[in-house]
Amino acid sequence: MTDLRTREAAPPSRPDRVVSTARERSRRRRDGGSALTLLGPSLIILGVMVGYPAVLMLVQSFTDYSIRNKVQGTLPGFVGIENYLEVFTQSDFPAVLVRSLGLMVAMTILIVGLGALIAVLMTRLRRGMRILVSLGLLLAWAMPPLAATTVWGWIFDSQYGIVNWALNTAMGTDAWTNHSWLANPWSFFFVLTVIVVWQGIPFAAFTLYAALGQVPAEVLEASSLDGAVGWQRFRLVVFPYLRNVVTVVVVLQVIWNLRIFTQVYALQQRGGLISETNVLGTYIFRQGPGEFGVTSAIGVLMVVLLLTLSWGYIRTTLKEEEL
Structure with missing residues (x-):
């Protein structure tokens, strides 16, 4: 009996383990x-549409590739980090970068803040409203x-704009x-900022409104019984459920507003001063004609900047997938 029990309780033999491991x-x-x-198919498309242009841009950023090489069919020369030094020391790129970052921060705060307010308001409205x-x-x-820029351009038009008319009417003057x-x-x-925020609010509002619908009703009821109201209730009870969604919205807005x-x-075509109103997108577009090496260096810096700003969200997402 003892031998039988021992035999039954014995672990599987080594060949069985080998077979199981081989099957796995x-x-x-x-x-x-x-x-x-x-x-x-998706990897191939990404490689052709994204990978190849990215590698080509990185390589060109270390050369003096220009329209001359394209016309003459000659190979560009390797210049190392000279293009990057030129971008930071002999161009308007630092001023454009600071201007773009400032606009990005202001637009992102306004879009996410106003979008959150509208999302909360929609939870309080009746179905028809x-x-x-x-x-x-x-x-x-x-x-x-x-089309949106054209419409808002008419609204702020110097001669026929409704904004100037409204300001003159409200102040009883012709100063505007x-x-x-x-x-x-x-x-x-x-x-x-008015144009970009006006078009960016709907995405934030709809996304946050959908996230608000996922907050458990019993949690909200319990917080009300505990005396949590207004901003305190939103910050301590509701926001923890929205943190991941808000992070996604903020990261996307940062990327979109920088681009x-x-x-x-x-x-700018309607009368703006180009040299003082350029952002990263228009600055790259208007960079010296045919200076592909310098333009590629600016593009690489812009990609690095976007990856740096979104790295926090990417790292958080990877950690959540590992759990």
Whole structure:
């Protein structure tokens, strides 16, 4: 009996373990092959559309590649970090970078803050009013940036703009007649901020409104019984459930607001001072004609900046996937 029990309780023999391990390895190889097969087309498209241009831009940033090489069919020379030094010492890039970062911070705060307020407001509205607010947000979100800039350009027009008329009417004066909002860089950026924020709020509002719907009702009821109201309730009870969503919205807004181009370019065409209103997108577009090496260096710096600003979110996401 003792021998039988010992034999029954004994662990599996070594050959059984080897067979089990071999089966697991085979299954993992099949799963890996299936995953690569499914991801293959997407990886190829990413490699052609993103990988190759990124590598080419990085290589060109260390050369003196210009329109001359393209016309003559000659190879560019290797200049090391000379283009990067030129960008920071012999160009307007530092001023444009500071200007773009300042605009990005202001626009992101306004978009996320106002979007959160509208999202909370939508939770308090009745169904009919909520649908009406949603339609208004959708119309603003669906309008192409160029069309939106054109409309807002008419609103702030120096001769026919409703803003100048409203200010003259409210103040009982003609001081705002023929006032140009785009001639001064500060008022130019004010108009630009209005346009970008107006179109950016719908995304933040809809995303945060959907996240608010995931907050458990029993948690809100318990917080009310504990006496939490207003800002205290939002900060201590609701916001922890929204933290991940808010992080995503902030990171996306940072990236989008650093890459604005259409609105700035369209406003500059309507009378803005180009040299004092350039942001990173328009600055790269208007960089010396044919100076591909310097332009590539600016592009590499912009990519590094975006990756640095979004690294916190990427690291948090990777940690959550490992748990």
